[in-house]
Amino acid sequence: GGIITQTPKFLIGQEGQKLTLKCQQNFNHDTMYWYRQDSGKGLRLIYYSITENDLQKGDLSEGYDASREKKSSFSLTVTSAQKNEMAVFLCASSILWGGQDTQYFGPGTRLLVL
Amino acid sequence: QQQVRQSPQSLTVWEGETAILNCSYENSAFDYFPWYQQFPGEGPALLIAIRSVSDKKEDGRFTIFFNKREKKLSLHITDSQPGDSATYFCAASTNNNNAPRFGAGTKLSVKP
Numbered sequence: 001g002g003i004i005t006q007t008p009k010f011l012i013g014q015e016g017q018k019l020t021l022k023c024q025q026n027f028n029h030d031t032m033y034w035y036r037q038d039s040g041k042g043l044r045l046i047y048y049s050i051t052e053n054d055l056q057k058g059d060l061s062e063g064y065d066a067s068r069e070k071k072s073s074f075s076l077t078v079t080s081a082q083k084n085e086m087a088v089f090l091c092a093s094s095i096l097w098g099g100q101d102t103q104y105f106g107p108g109t110r111l112l113v114l
Numbered sequence: 115q116q117q118v119r120q121s122p123q124s125l126t127v128w129e130g131e132t133a134i135l136n137c138s139y140e141n142s143a144f145d146y147f148p149w150y151q152q153f154p155g156e157g158p159a160l161l162i163a164i165r166s167v168s169d170k171k172e173d174g175r176f177t178i179f180f181n182k183r184e185k186k187l188s189l190h191i192t193d194s195q196p197g198d199s200a201t202y203f204c205a206a207s208t209n210n211n212n213a214p215r216f217g218a219g220t221k222l223s224v225k226p
Contacts, residue, residue, distance in 0.1 A: 004157070033213075040123070042203060043158070043216040058213060090157050100146045100207055103214070105157025 002027035004106035006091050011111045015083040021076045021109045023091030029104070031097045032074040036060055037088040037108070046089075049074055050097045078111070085113040117141055118206050120217035128225050133191040135220045137204030142185065144206035148214070149178065149189050152201045161202070162189070194224045 005024045013019045025032065030051050035043040045058030047066035055066055065077040074091060088108045094101040119138050127133045137147070145166040150158035164171040164178040164187065171178045175194075180187045191198055201221045207214040 035216075040218055042118075042120075042218040045213045048213065092157070098207065098209075098212070100209060102148070102160045102163075103158075105150075105159065107155065107157050 002029075002104070004091055004093060004104060006089075006106040006109050008109060009107070011109055013078075013081045013111065013113050015081060015113060017078075017081045017113075019078040019081055019111070021078075021089050021091075021111075023074045023076070023106060024072055025074075025091075025093040025104070025106075026072065027093055027095075027104060028071070029093035029095050030071070031094045031101075032068065033092040033094075033103065034058075034064075034066060034074065034076045035090040035092065037090055043090065047076065048097070081111075081113040083113055085111065087111055117215045118204055118217040120202075120204050120220050122220060123218070124221040124223070126223045126225060127194050129194060129196060131194050133194045133198070133222055133224070135189040135191075135202050135204075135222065136186070137188065137217055138184075138186045139206050139215075140185065141206070141208070141215075143208045143210075144215075145209055146207045146214075147178070147180065147187055148205050148207075149176075150203040150205065150216075152203065152219070154200075158203055191222070194222075196224045196226050198222060199224050 049068040092103040148163035151161040152158040204217040
């Protein structure tokens with residue numbers, strides 16, 4: 001078994017601030033993902049990475065940057081936080097890229113922008 | 115554009131009843147449909163999945179019924195338990211390495 005750790009668990013930011021979310025996995029999975037979860041809208045893909053140093057944009061990449069520093073870690077940066085923004089950011093990993101492989105999710109980082 | 119739709123948005127059943135969660139999709143190329151279960155404060159976890167070559171997949175109290183012609187599927191939870199109270203996401207993907215598409219989820223409450 002393995003685990004995905006996301007830090008911080010809660011993040012409160014100011015409008016215009018640059019905010020970084022971190023994710024670590026010990027599954028030794030090649031592929032990692034960042035999703036945004038908004039109430040009533042399901043999960044939307046922001047960025048994904050098929051292997052170390054690879055980065056691919058998802059449907060919701062505008063306003064975000066990502067970094068895959070090593071196989072086990074994947075970071076997401078909100079480049080300019082929007083006032084009153086509230087969402088949960090979920091990190092996931094899978095052995096292979098593509099929707100047909102089981103994704104393992106972390107517990108999420110809850111963002112609130114004042 | 116929501117490629118995967120779920121209904122109802124929320125559902126309440128009594129303990130012991132069967133909960134039915136619905137999912138529909140638009141892209142006929144989707145051929146793999148996982149359902150994820152999410153408890154409050156946790157990330158989603160794979161519950162059960164079906165491929166489009168099957169019309170039914172069963173795992174204990176959880177069963178997926180799939181209708182390819184109508185592009186609809188449903189998750190049936192028999193003998194619902196309070197511990198089943200969670201949000202359930204239907205997802206869909208193709209076999210050509212595209213990201214899975216998630217529905218908006220159904221929040222299930224099971225009352226004792």
